[in-house]
Amino acid sequence: MSQQSYMIGSHVIAPERPGPGLYLVATPIGNLRDITLRALDILAAADLILCEDTRHSARLLEAYAIKTPRSPLHEHNERARIGEILARLEKGEVIALVSDAGTPLLSDPGFPLVRAARERDFAVFPVPGPSALLAALTGAGLPTDSFGFFGFLPAKTGQRMNALAPLASRPETLVFYESPRRLGPALADMAKVFGAERQAVVALELTKKFERFVPGPLADLAESFAEGTKGEAVILVGGAGKGEIAGTQDWQGELETALVQMPLRAAVDEITTRHALKRKDVYDAALALKSGR
Numbered sequence: 001m002s003q004q005s006y007m008i009g010s011h012v013i014a015p016e017r018p019g020p021g022l023y024l025v026a027t028p029i030g031n032l033r034d035i036t037l038r039a040l041d042i043l044a045a046a047d048l049i050l051c052e053d054t055r056h057s058a059r060l061l062e063a064y065a066i067k068t069p070r071s072p073l074h075e076h077n078e079r080a081r082i083g084e085i086l087a088r089l090e091k092g093e094v095i096a097l098v099s100d101a102g103t104p105l106l107s108d109p110g111f112p113l114v115r116a117a118r119e120r121d122f123a124v125f126p127v128p129g130p131s132a133l134l135a136a137l138t139g140a141g142l143p144t145d146s147f148g149f150f151g152f153l154p155a156k157t158g159q160r161m162n163a164l165a166p167l168a169s170r171p172e173t174l175v176f177y178e179s180p181r182r183l184g185p186a187l188a189d190m191a192k193v194f195g196a197e198r199q200a201v202v203a204l205e206l207t208k209k210f211e212r213f214v215p216g217p218l219a220d221l222a223e224s225f226a227e228g229t230k231g232e233a234v235i236l237v238g239g240a241g242k243g244e245i246a247g248t249q250d251w252q253g254e255l256e257t258a259l260v261q262m263p264l265r266a267a268v269d270e271i272t273t274r275h276a277l278k279r280k281d282v283y284d285a286a287l288a289l290k291s292g293r
Contacts, residue, residue: 006044007065015041020092021123022085024110026103029130030207032063036129040064046096048088052109056100073097078109082116089122103131107151107177133175136203136234140213143239146172153178153186160186164193165273171239178233186235187222193273194218194237203234251275255282256289264290 005014023042028034043049044066050073051057057070073081088095099108117124137144150167153176154160167174178186183202190200196219205211208231214221218237251271258267268286272279 003067004045005065006040008040012065013040013044015045017045018042018094018125019123020089020094021125022089022114022117023094023096023125023127024104024114025096025098025127026129026131027057027060027098027101028207029101029132029135030205030211032060034130034207035060035064036127039127039129040066042094042096042127043068043098045094047093048095050085050095050097050113052099057098068096073109073113075109079112082113085113086116086120086122089117089120101130101132103129103133106131106133106149130207132177132203132206132232132234135206136201136213136236137173137175139206140173140201140203140236141215142173142199142201142236144173146239147175148172149175151177153182155182157185157189160189161193161273164190168193168275169240171241173239174237176235176237178235180230180233181228183229183233183235184222184226187218187225190235190237191218191222194240198240199238201236203236204229205231206234251277251282252285252289255285259286259289 004017005012007013018041023046025039025042026036027039043061046068049057049061049068049070051070052072052074054070054072061068061070085095097104097110097113099110102108104110105114114124133149137147148167148170153163176186187202190198197217200216200218200221202214202221202225204214214224216224254274255267255271258270261267262270264286268279268282271277272282
Protein backbone atom coordinates (compact mmCIF):
# COMPACT_ATOMS: atom_id res chain seq x y z
CA MET A 1 0.00 0.00 0.00
CA SER A 2 1.48 3.35 -1.05
CA GLN A 3 1.66 6.38 1.20
CA GLN A 4 -0.84 8.27 -0.94
CA SER A 5 -3.80 5.96 -0.47
CA TYR A 6 -6.43 5.10 2.12
CA MET A 7 -8.58 2.16 3.12
CA ILE A 8 -12.32 1.76 3.56
CA GLY A 9 -12.82 -1.67 5.09
CA SER A 10 -10.55 -3.97 3.11
CA HIS A 11 -10.55 -1.78 0.01
CA VAL A 12 -7.43 0.22 -0.83
CA ILE A 13 -8.16 3.44 -2.69
CA ALA A 14 -5.54 5.53 -4.49
CA PRO A 15 -6.94 9.05 -5.05
CA GLU A 16 -5.95 11.36 -7.86
CA ARG A 17 -3.63 14.15 -6.82
CA PRO A 18 -5.60 17.39 -6.40
CA GLY A 19 -4.43 20.76 -7.66
CA PRO A 20 -1.99 22.71 -5.48
CA GLY A 21 -3.37 24.87 -2.71
CA LEU A 22 -4.63 24.98 0.85
CA TYR A 23 -7.54 22.63 1.59
CA LEU A 24 -9.76 23.25 4.63
CA VAL A 25 -11.01 19.77 5.43
CA ALA A 26 -13.99 19.17 7.72
CA THR A 27 -13.59 16.06 9.88
CA PRO A 28 -16.00 14.08 12.11
CA ILE A 29 -17.20 15.63 15.36
CA GLY A 30 -17.65 12.23 16.97
CA ASN A 31 -18.66 9.44 14.62
CA LEU A 32 -15.68 8.57 12.40
CA ARG A 33 -18.00 7.35 9.65
CA ASP A 34 -19.14 10.94 9.01
CA ILE A 35 -15.98 11.65 6.99
CA THR A 36 -16.67 12.42 3.31
CA LEU A 37 -15.04 10.58 0.40
CA ARG A 38 -13.62 13.86 -0.89
CA ALA A 39 -12.07 14.56 2.52
CA LEU A 40 -10.38 11.14 2.48
CA ASP A 41 -9.09 11.79 -1.05
CA ILE A 42 -7.55 15.12 -0.03
CA LEU A 43 -6.05 13.86 3.23
CA ALA A 44 -4.46 10.84 1.55
CA ALA A 45 -3.11 12.75 -1.45
CA ALA A 46 -1.82 15.84 0.39
CA ASP A 47 1.85 16.58 0.93
CA LEU A 48 1.15 17.66 4.51
CA ILE A 49 -1.75 17.70 6.96
CA LEU A 50 -1.79 20.58 9.43
CA CYS A 51 -3.53 19.43 12.61
CA GLU A 52 -4.76 21.37 15.61
CA ASP A 53 -3.46 18.40 17.65
CA THR A 54 -1.59 15.68 15.77
CA ARG A 55 -2.33 13.11 18.48
CA HIS A 56 -6.06 13.77 18.27
CA SER A 57 -6.10 13.59 14.47
CA ALA A 58 -4.10 10.36 14.52
CA ARG A 59 -7.22 8.40 15.51
CA LEU A 60 -9.06 9.44 12.35
CA LEU A 61 -6.08 9.03 10.03
CA GLU A 62 -5.19 5.61 11.40
CA ALA A 63 -8.82 4.46 11.05
CA TYR A 64 -8.52 4.99 7.29
CA ALA A 65 -4.84 3.99 7.00
CA ILE A 66 -3.79 7.48 5.88
CA LYS A 67 -0.03 7.91 6.13
CA THR A 68 0.36 11.52 5.01
CA PRO A 69 2.88 13.45 7.13
CA ARG A 70 1.20 15.66 9.72
CA SER A 71 2.34 18.70 11.64
CA PRO A 72 0.78 20.82 14.43
CA LEU A 73 -0.89 24.14 13.69
CA HIS A 74 -2.68 25.68 16.66
CA GLU A 75 -3.37 29.07 18.23
CA HIS A 76 0.06 29.22 19.86
CA ASN A 77 2.20 28.61 16.76
CA GLU A 78 0.01 29.53 13.78
CA ARG A 79 1.35 33.02 13.10
CA ALA A 80 4.95 31.86 13.46
CA ARG A 81 4.42 29.11 10.87
CA ILE A 82 2.58 31.08 8.20
CA GLY A 83 5.75 32.03 6.26
CA GLU A 84 6.93 28.42 6.12
CA ILE A 85 3.53 27.16 4.94
CA LEU A 86 3.21 29.86 2.28
CA ALA A 87 6.65 28.87 0.99
CA ARG A 88 5.41 25.31 0.54
CA LEU A 89 2.31 26.55 -1.28
CA GLU A 90 4.62 28.60 -3.51
CA LYS A 91 6.30 25.33 -4.54
CA GLY A 92 2.94 23.91 -5.63
CA GLU A 93 2.31 21.62 -2.69
CA VAL A 94 -1.06 20.35 -1.49
CA ILE A 95 -1.60 21.34 2.15
CA ALA A 96 -4.62 20.12 4.14
CA LEU A 97 -5.79 21.85 7.31
CA VAL A 98 -7.94 20.04 9.90
CA SER A 99 -9.13 20.97 13.37
CA ASP A 100 -9.69 18.51 16.20
CA ALA A 101 -13.27 18.06 15.02
CA GLY A 102 -15.70 19.64 12.58
CA THR A 103 -15.10 22.46 10.15
CA PRO A 104 -11.82 24.40 10.46
CA LEU A 105 -11.89 28.09 11.45
CA LEU A 106 -15.23 27.86 13.30
CA SER A 107 -13.90 28.66 16.79
CA ASP A 108 -10.73 26.83 15.69
CA PRO A 109 -7.33 27.92 14.32
CA GLY A 110 -6.77 28.73 10.66
CA PHE A 111 -8.07 32.22 9.96
CA PRO A 112 -4.66 34.02 9.91
CA LEU A 113 -3.30 31.34 7.56
CA VAL A 114 -6.28 31.49 5.21
CA ARG A 115 -6.13 35.29 5.08
CA ALA A 116 -2.40 35.23 4.36
CA ALA A 117 -2.88 32.62 1.62
CA ARG A 118 -5.66 34.67 0.02
CA GLU A 119 -3.52 37.81 0.14
CA ARG A 120 -0.80 35.95 -1.76
CA ASP A 121 -3.37 34.64 -4.28
CA PHE A 122 -2.83 31.00 -3.39
CA ALA A 123 -5.80 28.74 -4.01
CA VAL A 124 -7.88 27.97 -0.91
CA PHE A 125 -10.44 25.17 -1.14
CA PRO A 126 -13.12 24.47 1.48
CA VAL A 127 -13.90 20.75 1.77
CA PRO A 128 -17.26 20.85 3.59
CA GLY A 129 -18.56 18.21 5.94
CA PRO A 130 -19.35 17.77 9.64
CA SER A 131 -20.05 20.83 11.79
CA ALA A 132 -21.20 20.89 15.42
CA LEU A 133 -22.88 24.23 14.72
CA LEU A 134 -25.11 22.90 11.93
CA ALA A 135 -25.72 19.51 13.56
CA ALA A 136 -26.96 21.19 16.73
CA LEU A 137 -29.01 23.81 14.89
CA THR A 138 -30.86 21.33 12.70
CA GLY A 139 -31.61 18.94 15.55
CA ALA A 140 -32.61 21.36 18.29
CA GLY A 141 -36.13 22.20 17.18
CA LEU A 142 -35.56 25.95 17.28
CA PRO A 143 -36.04 28.20 14.21
CA THR A 144 -33.31 27.74 11.58
CA ASP A 145 -34.34 30.40 9.06
CA SER A 146 -32.21 32.98 10.84
CA PHE A 147 -29.46 32.39 13.39
CA GLY A 148 -26.30 33.91 14.83
CA PHE A 149 -23.18 31.99 15.80
CA PHE A 150 -21.04 33.44 18.60
CA GLY A 151 -18.52 30.69 19.34
CA PHE A 152 -17.12 30.44 22.86
CA LEU A 153 -18.07 33.07 25.42
CA PRO A 154 -15.52 34.66 27.79
CA ALA A 155 -14.62 32.54 30.81
CA LYS A 156 -15.29 35.18 33.48
CA THR A 157 -18.84 36.03 34.53
CA GLY A 158 -18.53 39.81 34.15
CA GLN A 159 -17.03 39.62 30.67
CA ARG A 160 -19.50 36.91 29.69
CA MET A 161 -22.51 39.00 30.71
CA ASN A 162 -21.11 42.00 28.85
CA ALA A 163 -20.82 39.84 25.74
CA LEU A 164 -24.38 38.53 26.15
CA ALA A 165 -26.07 41.87 26.86
CA PRO A 166 -26.08 43.18 23.24
CA LEU A 167 -27.70 39.91 22.13
CA ALA A 168 -30.69 39.98 24.49
CA SER A 169 -33.15 41.55 22.05
CA ARG A 170 -32.02 39.80 18.88
CA PRO A 171 -34.87 37.83 17.27
CA GLU A 172 -32.84 35.04 15.66
CA THR A 173 -31.74 31.75 17.25
CA LEU A 174 -28.43 32.27 19.09
CA VAL A 175 -25.79 29.52 19.00
CA PHE A 176 -22.80 29.19 21.33
CA TYR A 177 -20.08 26.62 22.00
CA GLU A 178 -19.20 25.94 25.62
CA SER A 179 -16.74 23.81 27.58
CA PRO A 180 -18.05 21.14 30.01
CA ARG A 181 -17.03 22.88 33.23
CA ARG A 182 -18.36 26.31 32.20
CA LEU A 183 -21.71 25.08 30.89
CA GLY A 184 -23.63 25.68 34.15
CA PRO A 185 -22.26 29.19 34.82
CA ALA A 186 -22.80 30.19 31.18
CA LEU A 187 -26.44 29.08 31.29
CA ALA A 188 -26.92 30.90 34.59
CA ASP A 189 -25.59 34.14 33.11
CA MET A 190 -27.80 33.68 30.05
CA ALA A 191 -30.82 33.30 32.36
CA LYS A 192 -29.92 36.62 34.01
CA VAL A 193 -29.40 38.49 30.76
CA PHE A 194 -31.97 36.86 28.44
CA GLY A 195 -34.57 36.02 31.08
CA ALA A 196 -35.12 32.89 33.16
CA GLU A 197 -37.97 31.67 30.97
CA ARG A 198 -36.24 32.12 27.59
CA GLN A 199 -36.37 28.77 25.81
CA ALA A 200 -33.09 27.08 24.96
CA VAL A 201 -31.57 23.71 24.05
CA VAL A 202 -28.28 22.15 25.12
CA ALA A 203 -26.85 19.70 22.56
CA LEU A 204 -24.38 17.12 23.88
CA GLU A 205 -22.31 14.23 22.49
CA LEU A 206 -23.32 15.10 18.92
CA THR A 207 -23.11 12.14 16.49
CA LYS A 208 -21.93 9.86 19.31
CA LYS A 209 -23.71 6.94 20.98
CA PHE A 210 -25.14 9.07 23.80
CA GLU A 211 -26.11 12.11 21.73
CA ARG A 212 -28.86 14.10 23.39
CA PHE A 213 -30.74 17.38 23.10
CA VAL A 214 -31.96 18.86 26.37
CA PRO A 215 -34.60 21.60 25.95
CA GLY A 216 -36.04 23.91 28.58
CA PRO A 217 -36.09 27.42 30.06
CA LEU A 218 -32.62 28.83 30.68
CA ALA A 219 -33.05 28.87 34.46
CA ASP A 220 -33.98 25.17 34.51
CA LEU A 221 -31.08 24.25 32.24
CA ALA A 222 -28.66 26.23 34.42
CA GLU A 223 -29.81 24.23 37.43
CA SER A 224 -29.63 20.92 35.56
CA PHE A 225 -26.05 21.54 34.43
CA ALA A 226 -24.80 23.32 37.54
CA GLU A 227 -22.24 20.55 38.06
CA GLY A 228 -21.07 20.61 34.43
CA THR A 229 -21.08 17.72 31.99
CA LYS A 230 -18.79 15.62 29.84
CA GLY A 231 -17.72 16.72 26.38
CA GLU A 232 -18.14 19.98 24.51
CA ALA A 233 -21.65 21.41 24.45
CA VAL A 234 -23.60 23.55 22.01
CA ILE A 235 -26.09 25.99 23.53
CA LEU A 236 -28.95 27.21 21.37
CA VAL A 237 -31.15 30.03 22.65
CA GLY A 238 -34.46 31.01 21.12
CA GLY A 239 -34.67 34.54 19.78
CA ALA A 240 -36.36 37.32 21.74
CA GLY A 241 -40.11 37.51 21.28
CA LYS A 242 -41.89 40.84 20.84
CA GLY A 243 -42.83 40.86 24.48
CA GLU A 244 -39.18 40.54 25.49
CA ILE A 245 -38.00 43.67 23.70
CA ALA A 246 -38.63 46.58 26.02
CA GLY A 247 -39.74 49.94 24.71
CA THR A 248 -38.33 53.23 25.98
CA GLN A 249 -41.12 53.71 28.51
CA ASP A 250 -40.60 50.19 29.88
CA TRP A 251 -36.91 50.51 30.65
CA GLN A 252 -37.13 54.11 31.80
CA GLY A 253 -39.81 53.13 34.26
CA GLU A 254 -37.63 50.32 35.55
CA LEU A 255 -34.68 52.72 35.72
CA GLU A 256 -36.69 55.13 37.86
CA THR A 257 -37.50 52.31 40.26
CA ALA A 258 -33.90 51.10 40.31
CA LEU A 259 -32.62 54.59 41.16
CA VAL A 260 -34.73 54.52 44.32
CA GLN A 261 -33.31 51.14 45.34
CA MET A 262 -29.61 51.48 44.46
CA PRO A 263 -26.84 53.97 43.57
CA LEU A 264 -26.92 55.60 40.17
CA ARG A 265 -24.02 53.62 38.72
CA ALA A 266 -25.46 50.29 39.86
CA ALA A 267 -28.92 51.19 38.53
CA VAL A 268 -27.47 52.13 35.15
CA ASP A 269 -25.51 48.87 34.95
CA GLU A 270 -28.59 46.85 35.92
CA ILE A 271 -30.89 48.36 33.26
CA THR A 272 -28.18 48.40 30.57
CA THR A 273 -27.58 44.68 31.01
CA ARG A 274 -31.23 43.71 31.43
CA HIS A 275 -32.36 45.40 28.21
CA ALA A 276 -29.15 45.27 26.13
CA LEU A 277 -29.03 49.05 25.81
CA LYS A 278 -26.21 51.50 25.21
CA ARG A 279 -24.85 52.49 28.60
CA LYS A 280 -24.58 56.15 27.63
CA ASP A 281 -28.32 56.30 26.79
CA VAL A 282 -29.24 54.80 30.16
CA TYR A 283 -26.75 57.01 32.01
CA ASP A 284 -28.11 60.15 30.35
CA ALA A 285 -31.66 59.10 31.24
CA ALA A 286 -30.60 58.44 34.83
CA LEU A 287 -29.06 61.92 35.13
CA ALA A 288 -32.24 63.43 33.72
CA LEU A 289 -34.37 61.56 36.25
CA LYS A 290 -32.06 62.56 39.09
CA SER A 291 -32.25 66.23 38.15
CA GLY A 292 -36.04 66.07 37.97
CA ARG A 293 -36.28 66.85 34.27
